[in-house]
Amino acid sequence: MAEMNNLQLHLPEGINYECTGCGKCCGGWAVPMTEVDYERISKVDWGERLPKFQATSLYRPLKDYEKQGTPYTHAIKESATGQCPFVVDNLCFIHSQFDSETKPSICQLFPYSFNETPSGVYATVSFVSMGVIHNSGKPLAEQRDYMTKKFSDFQTLYPGHHPNWAKLEMTNGKPISWDEYLVVESEIVSSLQNRELSLENRFREASEKLLARVRGVSSAPVSAATEARSSSGLKPLDHHLLLTLHKMYFPTKLQGRGDGDFKVMRFLQQIAFRGIGNKFRVALPSAFYTLGDLSAVAWDDKDPDIESLLYRYFYSRIFAKLYFGAGFGQLTVITGFHHLGLLYALVKMQSKALALSRGVNKVSYVDVVAAIRQLEKRMGETSVDGMAAAVFELLMFSSSRLDRILSAA
Ligand code: SF4
Numbered sequence: 475m476a477e478m479n480n481l482q483l484h485l486p487e488g489i490n491y492e493c494t495g496c497g498k499c500c501g502g503w504a505v506p507m508t509e510v511d512y513e514r515i516s517k518v519d520w521g522e523r524l525p526k527f528q529a530t531s532l533y534r535p536l537k538d539y540e541k542q543g544t545p546y547t548h549a550i551k552e553s554a555t556g557q558c559p560f561v562v563d564n565l566c567f568i569h570s571q572f573d574s575e576t577k578p579s580i581c582q583l584f585p586y587s588f589n590e591t592p593s594g595v596y597a598t599v600s601f602v603s604m605g606v607i608h609n610s611g612k613p614l615a616e617q618r619d620y621m622t623k624k625f626s627d628f629q630t631l632y633p634g635h636h637p638n639w640a641k642l643e644m645t646n647g648k649p650i651s652w653d654e655y656l657v658v659e660s661e662i663v664s665s666l667q668n669r670e671l672s673l674e675n676r677f678r679e680a681s682e683k684l685l686a687r688v689r690g691v692s693s694a695p696v697s698a699a700t701e702a703r704s705s706s707g708l709k710p711l712d713h714h715l716l717l718t719l720h721k722m723y724f725p726t727k728l729q730g731r732g733d734g735d736f737k738v739m740r741f742l743q744q745i746a747f748r749g750i751g752n753k754f755r756v757a758l759p760s761a762f763y764t765l766g767d768l769s770a771v772a773w774d775d776k777d778p779d780i781e782s783l784l785y786r787y788f789y790s791r792i793f794a795k796l797y798f799g800a801g802f803g804q805l806t807v808i809t810g811f812h813h814l815g816l817l818y819a820l821v822k823m824q825s826k827a828l829a830l831s832r833g834v835n836k837v838s839y840v841d842v843v844a845a846i847r848q849l850e851k852r853m854g855e856t857s858v859d860g861m862a863a864a865v866f867e868l869l870m871f872s873s874s875r876l877d878r879i880l881s882a883a
Contacts, residue, residue: 482594483625485615486793489786491585491599492611497564499584499603501557502851506536506546508631511578515568516548523571524562532559545631550578579631586624589794589801592639592652597621598794601787601850607843609786637800644688645808646867658687658807659792666789673775673784674822674880677815681873684808708765708882713754714745715869716823716879719816723852724824724845726759736862756827763827765882771826772836779839784821787846788814803858805866812870819883821845 507515512533521528533548541547553559560567568577575582585600597614599606614621628635644650650658665671665680708716718741755762775781791814795801798810805813824845825837832841858866869875 481590483618483622484594484596484793485618485621486596486598486790487615488613489599489606489790490609490611490613491603491606491617493603494605494608494610495564496604497557497561500561500566500581501552501555502602503855504534504549504552505558505578506540506544506580507533507548507550507578508545509547512548514576515578518571520567524567527559530559546580579627583624583627583631586621586628587794587796588625588628588635589796590635590637591795591800593656595625596794597625598790598796600854601790601846602854607783607847609782639800641804642799643806644684645806645871648688648806650807655807658684659795661687662792662811663789666785666792669781673781673818674883677818677880678873678877681808681812681815681876684811685873688808708754708878709875711745711869712875712878712882714741715875716754716816716820718744720754720756720820720823722856723817723820723849724756725852726757735857735859736865738861738865741865756823758827758831761827761831763830767830768823768826768883770835771829773822773826774837775822777839780837780842783839783842783846784818787850788818803863803866804860805858805863806871809867809870812873812876813866815876816870816879817849819879821849822883824848 516533520532521530532551534551535548536544536546540549550558550560562570566577566581585603585606587598587600589596589598599614601607605611639652642650642652642655644658661683662680665676665683668676668679671679718736722736755764756768775784791797792811797814798805798807802810802813821842822837825841828841828844829835829837
């Protein structure tokens with residue numbers, strides 16, 4: 475068994491993974507490589523092995539902002555269709571010609587991710603993978619030896635991965651210890667697992683619990699009746715926040731690492747130049763839809779496949795602590811959780827827009843799969859710096875803003 479440096483490895487419940495060999499994970503991004511990856515792979519004469527590689531430029535150096543905070547120096551250029559050029563007959567040509575260890579390090583690790591915290595290392599998997607989306611294969615919790623080996627590979631690739639969890643707050647000015655946080659997290663997860671409520675009401679219930687804890691009062695349970703409430707109407711700032719986050723996480727053009735970060739100045743300019751009352755529109759590459767268009771589309775989060783996918787996606791981010799503190803933009807717990815709630819609203823809106831673009835007025839599992847995969851891809855490539863985090867704290871602390879946005883989605 476690989477060295478764990480005495481770190482306890484935590485594996486999520488109910489998350490399965492096995493590669494289905496569909497080849498779909500190998501597209502939509504320029505695969506980054508370390509210097510060692512680049513030297514190993516670029517010295518092979520690929521044109522000699524397959525004519526399609528002759529006279530083809532396969533690699534590019536990363537730009538400075540793409541390299542920042544990463545171990546990578548180069549990328550494999552995407553083909554015109556957005557796929558990695560090494561996908562041949564749905565399989566990795568590098569792997570088929572050599573072995574798994576010859577592939578770029580990131581591909582060897584994919585779809586696993588590991589997050590070191592004061593109570594050990596929390597593992598999860600990327601929802602870009604179709605195997606993960608469909609929950610294929612054995613539960614991760616039953617693959618401990620393999621996961622330990624993968625964590626050892628991760629440590630080799632990211633030797634400096636020691637996130638700083640020293641400053642932990644429920645909300646600005648309200649510190650919380652790590653042990654207290656773990657109790658809070660179990661409350662969030664119990665709300666997320668409350669299958670008597672719709673998913674959006676599970677977010678509302680958890681939000682109420684978090685805010686009640688800060689105020690030192692007990693929270694009122696969210697009842698199923700809340701679901702019948704109609705949209706209470708978005709405020710202008712809600713529109714701008716949604717518009718900016720939608721552009722960041724669901725861009726209409728392919729973007730690379732860092733291209734879609736939350737830019738505070740751009741956000742303020744949008745408010746200044748477009749007017750505070752600007753209408754929110756969900757843009758796809760081929761069309762755009764207003765909230766009125768989307769409200770006519772049926773959404774059934776009680777559909778077992780849709781419910782399971784959405785539950786697993788949000789549970790996975792919470793379990794792996796990838797939504798607050800060192801796991802995401804150094805946000806406070808409440809703001810980090812509300813940001814997840816907004817992501818749920820955006821996934822719902824994007825799924826409805828995708829359904830409309832297919833000419834139907836009911837969201838199906840395929841729409842939600844496409845929205846979740848796109849979101850997951852962008853989450854790995856965007857960041858929230860100190861100034862952006864301050865704006866997030868200002869705009870996302872409010873449970874009523876989350877409530878309005880969930881109602882309008
Ligand atoms: S190098 Fe291989 S595994 Fe990596 S993205 Fe390309 S085809 Fe997929």
